[in-house]
Amino acid sequence: MSPSADPAPGRSCDQTGAVTGVDEIEAATQAFYATIDDRLAGVSDRIERGRTYRRLLAEAGLAGLAYPTDIGGRGLTAEHAAAFDRVSRPLLPPEDAMFAIGLGMAIPTIVAHGSVDQQRRFVPPALRGDEIWCQLYSEPGAGSDLAGLTCRAVRDGDEWIVTGQKVWTSGAQHADLGILIARTDPSLPKHRGITMFAIDMRQPGVTVRPLVQMTGVSEFNEVFLDEARVPAEWVIGEVNGGWSLAVALLAHERSSLGRGTTTADGGRSKAGRQPLPFTALLERATEQGRLDDPNVRQELAAVYMGERLIPWGAQRGLHPSIGKLWRTIQGRRAAQLAHELGGAVATAWEVGDVDADVFAYHVLNCRGMSLGGGTDEIQRNTLGERVLGLPREPGPDRDTPFSELLRN
Numbered sequence: 001m002s003p004s005a006d007p008a009p010g011r012s013c014d015q016t017g018a019v020t021g022v023d024e025i026e027a028a029t030q031a032f033y034a035t036i037d038d039r040l041a042g043v044s045d046r047i048e049r050g051r052t053y054r055r056l057l058a059e060a061g062l063a064g065l066a067y068p069t070d071i072g073g074r075g076l077t078a079e080h081a082a083a084f085d086r087v088s089r090p091l092l093p094p095e096d097a098m099f100a101i102g103l104g105m106a107i108p109t110i111v112a113h114g115s116v117d118q119q120r121r122f123v124p125p126a127l128r129g130d131e132i133w134c135q136l137y138s139e140p141g142a143g144s145d146l147a148g149l150t151c152r153a154v155r156d157g158d159e160w161i162v163t164g165q166k167v168w169t170s171g172a173q174h175a176d177l178g179i180l181i182a183r184t185d186p187s188l189p190k191h192r193g194i195t196m197f198a199i200d201m202r203q204p205g206v207t208v209r210p211l212v213q214m215t216g217v218s219e220f221n222e223v224f225l226d227e228a229r230v231p232a233e234w235v236i237g238e239v240n241g242g243w244s245l246a247v248a249l250l251a252h253e254r255s256s257l258g259r260g261t262t263t264a265d266g267g268r269s270k271a272g273r274q275p276l277p278f279t280a281l282l283e284r285a286t287e288q289g290r291l292d293d294p295n296v297r298q299e300l301a302a303v304y305m306g307e308r309l310i311p312w313g314a315q316r317g318l319h320p321s322i323g324k325l326w327r328t329i330q331g332r333r334a335a336q337l338a339h340e341l342g343g344a345v346a347t348a349w350e351v352g353d354v355d356a357d358v359f360a361y362h363v364l365n366c367r368g369m370s371l372g373g374g375t376d377e378i379q380r381n382t383l384g385e386r387v388l389g390l391p392r393e394p395g396p397d398r399d400t401p402f403s404e405l406l407r408n
């Protein structure tokens, strides 16, 4: 069949002309994830397991289904990609989480706003797991007020020189690339003098220092940029036009956070910052002989309903902030129930031995879900202003040059 001929409904030609049905993608996805644990069994290093997993996924023809073939995708439809997403989501191995920033945020932004050369440079290695990304947004003085960032990028010939500090950078300790926003013109108002870059994390000007969290684990880091270099062709979008791209990337982040339901392995890994699953809580309530307790039953029912509602909400295309808020509420509720079922033991364990009690890990870690990707309060502000049409928060600084703003 020629690529231009119309395939039957529910089937699609990729750019080689091969016909692929949505049902074939679903079957291939099921088959791939059914065997992935066995195929990774011989690889002990966590990062290497992740890279191997993505390479195998790409070799199985299941990476980047809706992306064009010349940037490493399959050239299929959004329907095929949605089918893959639906089938794979409950089966994803913990290793999948290390690609969330690259494939869930940076790459969609580059595909939508980057140049053709940038797409060819960055998309194929991300799909194959050769390059892992981190997100260099937050700074010590710029979290919720992200547009107040002070990390500077100055043009120097064919390069930009970047100096500043980022913080809470998840996964920076093993990232190859970062998606960075930096101030490129302080004489413009704060939202208008920001540029988005891709930056090589493995260069002398980049220092990554892990932060130890109350769980005893270091998932995120401080990143110091000391005259780090970025080639001019790695500016994503327009110079000084990075704010709208930064917001677009955040929408991808909130959508993917809001879509997630639970960890694939019953919550026994620290794979993601996903709520504990209902099945793990039911198992624990059964072990503890608490299934007849009306309070426990009520909470179990609430967790079950929440878990079902999150993906349905995502399918209906709810605003990303609703999904994100819903997930944090679910995460706290599930962890609270785990805590009640576990008693004091749920928060008392040997620091560093997080495998000793995954429930304790979730009890402590669920608080961070309310912050990462924008706090609960910021999601509510966004919903108020952008969905309900309420007046914007007062901001006398919107039109003032950044360099003239009063700052701490």
Ligand SMILES: Cc1cc2nc3c(=O)[nH]c(=O)nc-3n(C[C@H](O)[C@H](O)[C@H](O)COP(=O)(O)OP(=O)(O)OC[C@H]3O[C@@H](n4cnc5c(N)ncnc54)[C@H](O)[C@@H]3O)c2cc1C
Pocket: 134, 135, 136, 137, 138, 139, 140, 142, 143, 144, 145, 167, 168, 169, 170, 171, 220, 273, 368, 369, 371, 372, 373, 374, 375, 376, 377, 378, 381, 393
């Ligand atoms: C688990 C985790 C992972 C993260 N990963 C990354 C990452 O990979 N990359 C990255 O760049 N950042 C990351 N972050 C940082 C995260 O985006 C910020 O923590 C978040 O945006 C809040 O910023 P802040 O910590 O500076 O708090 P602040 O902005 O100082 O907020 C403090 C408190 O004030 C409230 N507040 C602030 N402004 C308003 C307002 N206008 N209206 C109402 N309330 C307000 C906030 O809701 C919060 O309760 C991560 C954070 C966590 C917890």
